[in-house]
Amino acid sequence: MARLHLTFACGDYDRTRALEDGTVRPDGIDLTYLRLPVEETFFRMLRHREFEVAEMSMSSYVKSLDLDEPPFVALPVYTSRQFRHAGIFVNADSGIEKPEDLRGRIVGTPEWQLTAGVWIRGILADHHGVPVDSVEYRTGGQETPGRVEKAAVDLGERIRISPIGPEQTLARMLADGGIDAFQGPRVPSSFVPGGRVRRLFADPVAAEKQYFAETGIFPIMHVVVVRRDVYERHPWVAQTLTKAMTVAKNRAMAELYDSSALRFMLPWLIPGLEEARSLLGADYWSYGLGANEHVLDTFLRYHHDQGLSRRRYAPAELFAPEATENFVI
Known part of the structure; x- marks a missing residue:
């Protein structure tokens, strides 16, 4: 056979x-x-x-x-x-010092439907008091302009979300202050230790270990x-x-x-x-x-x-x- x-x-x-x-x-x-x-x-x-x-x-x-x-x-x-606590970055001049400070801010993400983003938003809502609808979102290419959602997304009016300009990138906007924070699976090129972009969690490994101890979730x-x-x-x-x-x-x-x-x-x-x-x-x-x-x-x-x-x-x-x-x- x-x-x-x-x-x-x-x-x-x-x-x-x-x-x-x-x-x-x-x-x-x-x-x-x-x-x-x-x-x-x-x-x-x-x-x-x-x-x-x-x-x-x-x-x-x-x-x-x-x-x-x-x-x-x-x-x-x-x-x-x-674990995705290491996938949240902020502009160092944004005044964001702890997760709760994300409320009311503008946050970039390459696509709304990315699995990493789903986890990050859920963890922030469940464990850090940042409801999904408390943030304003921008989508688009992280390093190269022109990225669009791979699948159509209908969010109604509950979620405030809009695409960035056709020539813009999220990595550059994060460094320049065009967005306050970034969430995604890849490290943005504008992140350099000691530079204008830093991780939200100063010790993400410790945060991830604590998260697992509390939830049992990998x-x-x-x-x-x-x-x-x-x-x-x-x-x-x-x-x-x-x-x-x-x-x-x-x-x-x-x-x-x-x-x-x-x-x-x-x-x-x-x-x-x-x-x-x-x-x-x-x-x-x-x-x-x-x-x-x-x-x-x-x-x-x-x-x-x-x-x-x-x-x-x-x-x-x-x-x-x-x-x-x-x-x-």
């Missing part, structure tokens, strides 16, 4: 490396791994459905469920997780999706791919703890890994539904509250049911 050929567009990650180099092969599938920047993957998958399988922004995926015919089905595989950024027409023709690929991606992730985690020669150019990699396990748990980068239900439910609440989904979805609604069930002997 011929193997099924699928393309998988994804970033360059240790947790997917074994799928790219072929040392882990999904049962019955020949996988062509396309290593692409996340923005390109998202754009091409959302606009043109170019790949059978792809990494996708959690926010974009949830938003796609509102369509009359949702084009994707997700697997409970989280290629990107990241935010999920990206999932893996299968094009729905592929899934409907071959429903078995959901569990098969989830199983292979879990094996690849577990292998990467084991290799990361090899102290004989550091795999990455980070001097304190091993102590950092040990601290992460101590604070977050041994399987802190867990896949699956059960261990992450509270994380997903929080995100889905934020997503709906911020006008990005027509209703509040339940975590189990996100995934192919075959991929959330474990086979045991």
Whole structure:
């Protein structure tokens, strides 16, 4: 029987490396791994459905469920997780000293629907007294003019949001005082330690550790999706791919703890890994539904509250049911 050929567009990650180099092969599938920047993957998958399988922004995926015919089905595989307290920057002359000072200010973000932005706004509202509608927002290119939302967003009149000028960039506006603050997944080029732009949280790592201690949440950024027409023709690929991606992730985690020669150019990699396990748990980068239900439910609440989904979805609604069930002997 011929193997099924699928393309998988994804970033360059240790947790997917074994799928790219072929040392882990999904049962019955020949996988062509396309290593692409996340923005390109998202754009091409959302606009043109170019790949059978792809990494996708959690926010974009949830938003796609509102369509009359949702084009994707997700697997409970989280290629990107990241705390986001370090993704909030302020103009040093703005007078913003603590999160509460953001109320009434003008804040830039590349796109309203970015997963990082959904988490940041939700965390600020839940834990720092900054309701989403207490801030005025500007959207546009961070480093290059002309960026627009990848998917249409209808926020009504509750959220004050408008695009920046066609020749403007958020990084430059932040440095010049055109906006008071910036929220996003990438560090703006105008941030230089000791310069005119600084992080809102002086010690973001400490803030993120405290956040996890209070909530048990390690935010999920990206999932893996299968094009729905592929899934409907071959429903078995959901569990098969989830199983292979879990094996690849577990292998990467084991290799990361090899102290004989550091795999990455980070001097304190091993102590950092040990601290992460101590604070977050041994399987802190867990896949699956059960261990992450509270994380997903929080995100889905934020997503709906911020006008990005027509209703509040339940975590189990996100995934192919075959991929959330474990086979045991």
